[in-house]
Amino acid sequence: MTFAPPSLRVFGLVSVLCIGAAAPSFAQEDTATEDGPLIGEVEGASFKLFPLAVPDIRVADKRSDERRPAVGITSVLRRDLALTGVFEVLKPQSYLDTDGLAKGDVKFDDWLNIGADGVLKAQLTGTPDKFTVQVYAYQVASTDQVLSQSYAGTKDTIRDVAHRIADDVVKAFTGLPGVARTHIVAVKKVAGSKHVFIMDADGERQRQLTRAGTLNLLPSWAPDGRSVLFTSYRYDNPDLFEISIAGGPARRVSSRPGLNTGGRISPDGQTIALTLSKDGNSEIYLLDRQGGLKKRLTSSWGIDTSPYFSPDGSNIVFVSSRAGNPHLYRMPAAGGKAERLTFQGKYNQTPAYSPKGNKIAFTARDEFNRFDLFIYHVEDGKITRVTQDQGNNEDPSFAPNGNLITFISDRTGSRQVWIGTLDGRFQERITTTGRYSSPNWGPFEK
Amino acid sequence: MSALASRAGQNRILMIFIGTSLALHVAFVVVVAVTLSWGKKPPAPPPAIKTRLVKLGKQRDEKLLPRIEKKAPPPPSKKSPPDVQKDKKTKEPTPKKEPDKEPTPSAMDVLNKFKEKHADEQDQPSLSDLIAERTKTTDEGHEQGSKIGTEVSGRLRATYNDEILAKMQSNLEVPNTLSDEERVRLKARVFLRIDGDGSLLSSKVTRKSGNPTFDNAVLATVKKSAPFSAPPLTERDFYRNGVSVNLCPSSCR
Numbered sequence: 001m002t003f004a005p006p007s008l009r010v011f012g013l014v015s016v017l018c019i020g021a022a023a024p025s026f027a028q029e030d031t032a033t034e035d036g037p038l039i040g041e042v043e044g045a046s047f048k049l050f051p052l053a054v055p056d057i058r059v060a061d062k063r064s065d066e067r068r069p070a071v072g073i074t075s076v077l078r079r080d081l082a083l084t085g086v087f088e089v090l091k092p093q094s095y096l097d098t099d100g101l102a103k104g105d106v107k108f109d110d111w112l113n114i115g116a117d118g119v120l121k122a123q124l125t126g127t128p129d130k131f132t133v134q135v136y137a138y139q140v141a142s143t144d145q146v147l148s149q150s151y152a153g154t155k156d157t158i159r160d161v162a163h164r165i166a167d168d169v170v171k172a173f174t175g176l177p178g179v180a181r182t183h184i185v186a187v188k189k190v191a192g193s194k195h196v197f198i199m200d201a202d203g204e205r206q207r208q209l210t211r212a213g214t215l216n217l218l219p220s221w222a223p224d225g226r227s228v229l230f231t232s233y234r235y236d237n238p239d240l241f242e243i244s245i246a247g248g249p250a251r252r253v254s255s256r257p258g259l260n261t262g263g264r265i266s267p268d269g270q271t272i273a274l275t276l277s278k279d280g281n282s283e284i285y286l287l288d289r290q291g292g293l294k295k296r297l298t299s300s301w302g303i304d305t306s307p308y309f310s311p312d313g314s315n316i317v318f319v320s321s322r323a324g325n326p327h328l329y330r331m332p333a334a335g336g337k338a339e340r341l342t343f344q345g346k347y348n349q350t351p352a353y354s355p356k357g358n359k360i361a362f363t364a365r366d367e368f369n370r371f372d373l374f375i376y377h378v379e380d381g382k383i384t385r386v387t388q389d390q391g392n393n394e395d396p397s398f399a400p401n402g403n404l405i406t407f408i409s410d411r412t413g414s415r416q417v418w419i420g421t422l423d424g425r426f427q428e429r430i431t432t433t434g435r436y437s438s439p440n441w442g443p444f445e446k
Numbered sequence: 447m448s449a450l451a452s453r454a455g456q457n458r459i460l461m462i463f464i465g466t467s468l469a470l471h472v473a474f475v476v477v478v479a480v481t482l483s484w485g486k487k488p489p490a491p492p493p494a495i496k497t498r499l500v501k502l503g504k505q506r507d508e509k510l511l512p513r514i515e516k517k518a519p520p521p522p523s524k525k526s527p528p529d530v531q532k533d534k535k536t537k538e539p540t541p542k543k544e545p546d547k548e549p550t551p552s553a554m555d556v557l558n559k560f561k562e563k564h565a566d567e568q569d570q571p572s573l574s575d576l577i578a579e580r581t582k583t584t585d586e587g588h589e590q591g592s593k594i595g596t597e598v599s600g601r602l603r604a605t606y607n608d609e610i611l612a613k614m615q616s617n618l619e620v621p622n623t624l625s626d627e628e629r630v631r632l633k634a635r636v637f638l639r640i641d642g643d644g645s646l647l648s649s650k651v652t653r654k655s656g657n658p659t660f661d662n663a664v665l666a667t668v669k670k671s672a673p674f675s676a677p678p679l680t681e682r683d684f685y686r687n688g689v690s691v692n693l694c695p696s697s698c699r
Contacts, residue, residue: 044696045693139662
């Protein structure tokens with residue numbers, strides 16, 4: 001993959017200028033004066049999604065069977081890019097798309113006229129069984145080429161190719177890694193049972209991970225993205241299990257009397273934090289990966305639950321009712337004094353650290369008894385709201401790039417998996433059927 | 447005696463007449479007043495309106511979770527859908543936008559004022575003289591100096607600058623991918639050349655912000671703002687040669 005460095009972009013710009021008559025009228029004109037008298041300053045921009053044109057991927061041979069992979073990739077790619085919370089994929093009906101793919105052949109003024117700030121151009125060559133897609137991405141106004149990359153694929157990897165392109169496009173335009181190739185696990189109700197499912201970040205390609213038992217709950221990813229912890233009642237007690245996403249039987253990690261729930265693996269992969277009630281009250285404990293008891297972290301009369309490691313592993317945020325109502329608390333992962341984080345609301349739960357550790361998303365019940373998503377800002381302790389007046393919204397989990405969260409919402413009548421930005425301006429449902437709970441967004445593919 | 451008695455009798459009659467007249471008038475007034483007031487219904491008491499201050503001045507309880515402020519819906523956009531077939535040069539120039547601040551005199555106002563100010567001068571230049579003089583400049587300038595001077599041309603430029611800056615400001619849209627730190631820090635300078643009819647001859651980012659996406663947005667802002675209205679007649683060469691503008695996501699200071 002090649003992201004054009006600035007020097008190459010300048011070279012590209014000069015090349016376009018040299019094309020002369022062939023260059024679009026919109027291209028930069030060379031001027032004798034490089035700078036002029038400063039007449040003022042324009043400040044106070046409005047912020048918007050990045051308008052991006054994604055025309056159909058072209059094929060050399062326009063027979064229908066040849067077009068199939070191109071149509072499939074285009075469709076998945078547009079959806080992936082729309083789900084980034086970064087781009088506004090412009091309606092294809094507005095595209096003229098009569099220009100070429102290479103920089104000198106792109107009619108940038110056509111794309112500017114439909115409001116595009118960026119445009120993707122791609123062509124597929126080969127057969128439907130084995131093909132290559134050449135992708136170019138341009139900044140429209142500056143005519144900079146920001147991506148030129150080819151992707152090999154087969155008929156079975158159409159979605160994977162589209163996800164790879166989407167992630168590279170996000171990286172090219174924003175400098176941030178995309179999450180199209182990541183996965184989400186969630187609990188789905190199936191014929192009276194609840195099982196852990198894994199799906200692409202766009203909700204597609206769902207696969208059932210657990211088969212045994214009737215109640216499998218609270219899945220959470222291992223930091224290497226290869227396995228998932230979950231709680232299951234398959235032996236009539238809420239025990240902690242770990243299962244590989246590649247398949248195979250689940251391994252029982254903790255089966256102590258009472259609760260063995262809400263397991264989270266530390267960022268270094270060595271420790272599991274979970275809630276145990278083996279001594280009567282629900283407390284936070286640390287286990288090693290094999291399930292051996294390492295340490296008891298909390299000791300209070302209230303219920304302590306939902307531990308979540310900070311990204312550097314130095315502390316744990318959890319929920320405790322020690323002050324009368326459930327609130328968020330933080331304590332060193334090695335043990336120590338717990339510090340209360342939230343004082344607003346009366347029912348705060350399911351905390352989740354952001355990948356940078358500067359935010360904690362959580363669910364809270366507001367004064368209208370609705371559950372909504374909130375963000376606790378670690379730096380100043382302020383709380384901002386993500387969802388409001390849109391049904392109940394619960395169980396947030398950050399995407400590994402920190403730009404998005406996944407959560408459950410019942411605003412459409414049934415509990416579905418949604419993703420959205422932290423300011424709540426972009427929210428999109430990624431599942432349409434079934435009933436879901438406890439989504440957890442996995443790490444980047446390794 | 448009889449005359450006196452007769453006079454006293456007359457006075458008595460007069461007094462009786464006056465008294466009777468007064469009594470009748472008073473009675474008439476009373477009857478009229480009663481009649482008028484009889485037909486009038488007493489004013490109904492105003493309907494009781496119970497009100498409660500919902501928002502004004504009332505702080506949200508700090509123990510409650512925050513709520514998202516609902517913004518007023520934006521006014522309906524007057525923008526027509528872009529016509530991709532339309533040639534750029536056939537576009538109508540955008541009507542002049544009224545600045546929000548103190549109204550700035552137009553170019554013609556400035557010229558008229560100038561003419562009034564110099565009305566008593568014998569060699570008062572006509573508008574065409576002024577234009578001719580302005581366009582006649584050479585590399586070495588005028589031998590006698592310009593009759594227009596820098597003040598008028600400066601005000602003409604200031605008026606036009608305000609206009610194009612306001613138009614660019616209304617079009618300055620930046621992708622939300624910028625980090626909070628970048629929104630504060632970024633600054634780009636764009637050099638633009640405007641033709642005599644207000645069309646954009648060229649634009650170029652001459653001082654890059656360091657963020658290619660923002661630089662792209664800056665150029666897009668300039669291009670979306672074009673065509674501008676035509677520059678003042680006497681200043682066309684100035685804008686044809688090009689001017690620079692700084693653009694910042696939040697503040698340039």
